[in-house]
Amino acid sequence: MSQKKDEAVAAVLALLDLLAGEGPASRFEAAVEEARRQGVTGADLRMVEQIKRLALGIQARLERRQQWSAALATLVDTASDLGSPHTVEDTLKIITRRARLLVGTDVSWVTLPAEGDDGFRLHSLDGHVTMLNARLRLPEGAGLAAAVLAHRAPLWTPDYLTDDSFRHAGELDQWISAEGLHAVLAVPLSRAAGTEGTLHVADRSVRHFSADETALVNMLAEIGGVALDRALHLDETRGEMSELRDRVWQAEAELAGARGLFAAQEALLDLALGGCDPQQLVEECRLRLDAPVLLCGAHGAVIAAAGDLSGRSREEFTRAAKEAGTPWDPSPSLLGDGIWAVPVLAGGHQLGALYVQAGPVLGDGTAELLRGAARAAAVLLSVEGGGGTVVEGQVRDELLADLLISVPRPRDLLERRARRLGIGLDQPHVVVIARFEGEAQPHAVTRASSCARRMNGLQTTHEGDIVLLLPGTDPGAAARTVHDELSSLPGRPPTVSGSGPVSDPGAVLHGYREAARCLDAMTALGAVGTSASTHDMGFVGLLLSDQVDAERFIQSTIGAVLDYDEQRLTELIRTLHAYFDTGGSPTYAAERLHVHPNTVARRLERIGDLIGSDWQRPERALEIQLALRMSRIRRVLREREEPAGDTARAQDA
Known part of the structure; x- marks a missing residue:
C-alpha cells in the first residue's frame, strides 16, 4: 500500500x-x-x-x-494610436483593423448614416475578398446594425443568414453570402452627439462570441467613437482653415491689385500734372493696360495713339467713336469688336474720349484703371487748353470720389489735397445726394458742380447719383438748398437727402451711406421729388443714422415740454405719460393722476401750445411716445448713477 x-x-x-x-x-x-x-x-x-x-x-x-x-x-495600443491626429477615413481603418485582430475574426467594418439619405452605408471594410460591398447601402431599420441601434447594446448571431430575429436586407445578405460569413457581432459606435453608427466583426465559420470578446469589441467601439468625433472636428477645422487661407490669399491678391491700381493711377496723374506730351501719356496707358489705346478730342479728332494700330484699326476706332457719340457715363462702355470707350470729362465738360481695344470682357481692375487714365487725360487736356477752372473742377471731383471709395486713401494725402483747394476736412461738413429719375442730366451735373464751388464744397457723380460735400452742420438746410438749385432745371425735380455733419475724411463714406439710406427711405415712403435729412425724418432718422442721437430726437420732439416743467415745476410730462398709458383718455388720465379732468384738459392745451396743436395726430403721437420712453430710460439711468456718486461724496466727507 x-x-x-x-x-x-x-x-x-x-x-x-x-x-x-x-x-x-x-x-x-x-x-x-x-x-x-x-x-x-x-x-x-x-x-x-x-x-x-x-x-x-x-x-x-x-x-x-x-x-x-x-x-x-x-x-491600449489602439487608444495610443488613435490619440494621434488622423483623418476620418484613417481613423475608421484603424478601428476596423484592430477590431478584427482583437477577437481573431475574418472581416470587420463600420456602418454610418448615409449623407442626405435614410439608412446606412458600409465604411472601411477590412479582410473582405469581394467587391460587392462598393457603395453598399442598408435601408433604415434593416440588418443587425438597426437592431443594435434600437437596443443601444451589443448583439451577435452565430449564423447571420439563418437568423430570423432581425430584419434582413437583400443587398447585405448577398454580400454576406458572397463573403462566406456566418457569425457576426455588432456593437454601438458611441459618439459625443449620440450613437450614430455600429462596429461589426464577422467570421467565416459558425461560432459563439464569448462575453469577454463582446466586452472587448464594445470597449474598442467606445474608444473609436471618441477618436472618430475628434477626427470629424479636425477635418472640419482643416476645411475651415483651408477656406480662411483661401480668403486671406484672395484678400492679399485684391489688396495687391488695389495697391497696383492706385500706383498706376498716381503715375498717370503725375504725368498729366507734370505737363507731359499726350503721346507720352497714351504710351504709358498702353503699357499699363497692355492693349492698344487711342485718345480723341471732343469732335472725334485723333490726338494720340499707341499700340499695334494699323490704318484700318485706327479707322475702326474713329468710326466707332463717331457712331457711338460722346459718352457721358464715366464707366467704360463696349462699342463692339472688343473696343471700350470712356469719356474724358472735366467739371461737366466733355473734352474727348479714350478708346482701348481690350477684348470683349473687361475686368474690374482694368475698368478702374481705364477710368483713372481718362481722368489723367482730362487733366492733361485741361492744362494744355488753359482751362484752370476745369482742372480745379476735375480735381474736386476726384477728391470726393476718393473719399467715397471703400479702400481708404492715406489721411494726410487727402487732407493735403483738400487744403490745396481751400477746404478743411477737419471742419464740419454735410453730405448731400441728389437723384433724378433715370440718369442725371449733364446740365444738372454742371449746376451741382457750380453750386459746390460757390459754397466751397466738393461734387462728383457716384453710382448714378450727384453727391456733394458742403461745409455746414445742418444737413436738412443743405439738402433744401441743393433741391431748390436743381429743381429750376427742366423736368421733374430731384429727390435730395442729407446727412451729417462729419468732421473727418474717413467719416465721409459713412455720411454718404447714411444719406443713401435716407434717400432710399424717402423713395419707399413716396417722398420722391422732395428733400429731407435723417434729422428731419423723426424716429425713422434714428433707424437710418449710423450714430443714433437720442438726445437730439428727445429735444426736437418734447424738449419744449421738458423745459417748461423744469422752469415752472409743472407736471406736463407726467400728464403726457398718463394720457398715453390710458389710451388717450383725459378722464382715465385724471383718475390715474388724482386730479380733476379739467386740470388734465388745461395741461393738454398747454402741451399743444408748446409743441404744436397737431401733436395728437397718429404720426406725431407715435414720435412723442417714443421720445417719452427714451426720456424715461435716460432719467432712470441717470438716477442709477447718482446714488453711487452721492455715496462716494458721503464717504469722502
Missing part, C-alpha cells in the same frame, strides 16, 4: 509540474493514465483525477487572463 501511495503522490507531483510549466492539456491526462498503470486505484485514483481537473481549470483561467491581458494591451 505504501508503494501505491507513493505512485499517487508521484502522479500528483507530475500534474503540479505540468501546471507550473504550462504543459498541454493532453499531458495532464497522460499523467493520470500513468498512475493507473502503476496500480493506483480507489480513493487515490479519484484524488489524482480531481487534482487533474483542478489543474486544468487553473490552467484555463490562466490562459483566459493572459488572453484578456493581451487584449487589454492591444486596446
Whole structure:
C-alpha cells in the first residue's frame, strides 16, 4: 500500500509540474493514465483525477487572463494610436483593423448614416475578398446594425443568414453570402452627439462570441467613437482653415491689385500734372493696360495713339467713336469688336474720349484703371487748353470720389489735397445726394458742380447719383438748398437727402451711406421729388443714422415740454405719460393722476401750445411716445448713477 501511495503522490507531483510549466492539456491526462498503470486505484485514483481537473481549470483561467491581458494591451495600443491626429477615413481603418485582430475574426467594418439619405452605408471594410460591398447601402431599420441601434447594446448571431430575429436586407445578405460569413457581432459606435453608427466583426465559420470578446469589441467601439468625433472636428477645422487661407490669399491678391491700381493711377496723374506730351501719356496707358489705346478730342479728332494700330484699326476706332457719340457715363462702355470707350470729362465738360481695344470682357481692375487714365487725360487736356477752372473742377471731383471709395486713401494725402483747394476736412461738413429719375442730366451735373464751388464744397457723380460735400452742420438746410438749385432745371425735380455733419475724411463714406439710406427711405415712403435729412425724418432718422442721437430726437420732439416743467415745476410730462398709458383718455388720465379732468384738459392745451396743436395726430403721437420712453430710460439711468456718486461724496466727507 505504501508503494501505491507513493505512485499517487508521484502522479500528483507530475500534474503540479505540468501546471507550473504550462504543459498541454493532453499531458495532464497522460499523467493520470500513468498512475493507473502503476496500480493506483480507489480513493487515490479519484484524488489524482480531481487534482487533474483542478489543474486544468487553473490552467484555463490562466490562459483566459493572459488572453484578456493581451487584449487589454492591444486596446491600449489602439487608444495610443488613435490619440494621434488622423483623418476620418484613417481613423475608421484603424478601428476596423484592430477590431478584427482583437477577437481573431475574418472581416470587420463600420456602418454610418448615409449623407442626405435614410439608412446606412458600409465604411472601411477590412479582410473582405469581394467587391460587392462598393457603395453598399442598408435601408433604415434593416440588418443587425438597426437592431443594435434600437437596443443601444451589443448583439451577435452565430449564423447571420439563418437568423430570423432581425430584419434582413437583400443587398447585405448577398454580400454576406458572397463573403462566406456566418457569425457576426455588432456593437454601438458611441459618439459625443449620440450613437450614430455600429462596429461589426464577422467570421467565416459558425461560432459563439464569448462575453469577454463582446466586452472587448464594445470597449474598442467606445474608444473609436471618441477618436472618430475628434477626427470629424479636425477635418472640419482643416476645411475651415483651408477656406480662411483661401480668403486671406484672395484678400492679399485684391489688396495687391488695389495697391497696383492706385500706383498706376498716381503715375498717370503725375504725368498729366507734370505737363507731359499726350503721346507720352497714351504710351504709358498702353503699357499699363497692355492693349492698344487711342485718345480723341471732343469732335472725334485723333490726338494720340499707341499700340499695334494699323490704318484700318485706327479707322475702326474713329468710326466707332463717331457712331457711338460722346459718352457721358464715366464707366467704360463696349462699342463692339472688343473696343471700350470712356469719356474724358472735366467739371461737366466733355473734352474727348479714350478708346482701348481690350477684348470683349473687361475686368474690374482694368475698368478702374481705364477710368483713372481718362481722368489723367482730362487733366492733361485741361492744362494744355488753359482751362484752370476745369482742372480745379476735375480735381474736386476726384477728391470726393476718393473719399467715397471703400479702400481708404492715406489721411494726410487727402487732407493735403483738400487744403490745396481751400477746404478743411477737419471742419464740419454735410453730405448731400441728389437723384433724378433715370440718369442725371449733364446740365444738372454742371449746376451741382457750380453750386459746390460757390459754397466751397466738393461734387462728383457716384453710382448714378450727384453727391456733394458742403461745409455746414445742418444737413436738412443743405439738402433744401441743393433741391431748390436743381429743381429750376427742366423736368421733374430731384429727390435730395442729407446727412451729417462729419468732421473727418474717413467719416465721409459713412455720411454718404447714411444719406443713401435716407434717400432710399424717402423713395419707399413716396417722398420722391422732395428733400429731407435723417434729422428731419423723426424716429425713422434714428433707424437710418449710423450714430443714433437720442438726445437730439428727445429735444426736437418734447424738449419744449421738458423745459417748461423744469422752469415752472409743472407736471406736463407726467400728464403726457398718463394720457398715453390710458389710451388717450383725459378722464382715465385724471383718475390715474388724482386730479380733476379739467386740470388734465388745461395741461393738454398747454402741451399743444408748446409743441404744436397737431401733436395728437397718429404720426406725431407715435414720435412723442417714443421720445417719452427714451426720456424715461435716460432719467432712470441717470438716477442709477447718482446714488453711487452721492455715496462716494458721503464717504469722502
